[in-house]
Amino acid sequence: MNYRKGALAMSLLVAALGVVVWDMRGQRERRVDTAVRSDYRLERFEMSAYGEDGSIAFGLSSPLLERAADGKTLDIETPAFVFPAEGGRSWQAGARSAWVSDRAREIQLRGDVRIVGPLSKRGLRTEFSADRLSVFPKDNRIASPGWVTVSHGTSILKGKGLEADMKQRRVKLLSEVTARYAPESR
Incomplete structure (x- = not known):
């Protein structure tokens, strides 16, 4: 039973990490878009x-x-x-x-x-x-x-x-x- 709880916790951690990385990627792309460009x-x-x-x-x-x-x-x-x-x-x-x-x-x-x-x-x-x-x-x-x-x-x-x-x-x-x-x- 501990194995299942550990696997579930690990899955949730990986999923949360995936969401954080995905969100950071979006912020990096937005920063590039808002960089100063010529008019x-x-x-x-x-x-x-x-x-x-x-x-x-x-x-x-x-x-x-x-x-x-x-x-x-x-x-x-x-x-x-x-x-x-x-x-x-x-x-x-x-x-x-x-x-x-x-x-x-x-x-x-x-x-x-x-x-x-x-x-x-x-x-x-x-x-x-x-x-x-x-x-x-x-x-x-x-x-x-x-x-x-x-x-x-x-x-x-x-x-x-x-x-x-x-x-x-x-x-x-x-x-x-x-x-x-x-x-x-x-």
């Missing part, structure tokens, strides 16, 4: 973003853009940006990835960042390269807390931290600055 995604696209005044803030092409579930920020894979400059010219920017804040007030370029300016009157371009740079399209400025290299013709500036006013064409490296100036041949 929408664009693949292999080109777009133009406009500012509040109706002028073009920037152009963008990329193989993948995903909008966060909060509907406010964007994550972009290998972006190619075009930022307008005076006289119909433009700045080109690229990176491994980018993050765009709500209303595109800030664009963070991440990994192998390169920004190339339009030709100057003397036929030279200004180029910024870094691991991370933030672009503020409305304010026409860029900034970075990390190491940045600024090249113009044959001159090269390197430093940690950057503040640049693109409209005024003023660049400020904040610390540990080194420079190599090579006069251009005429």
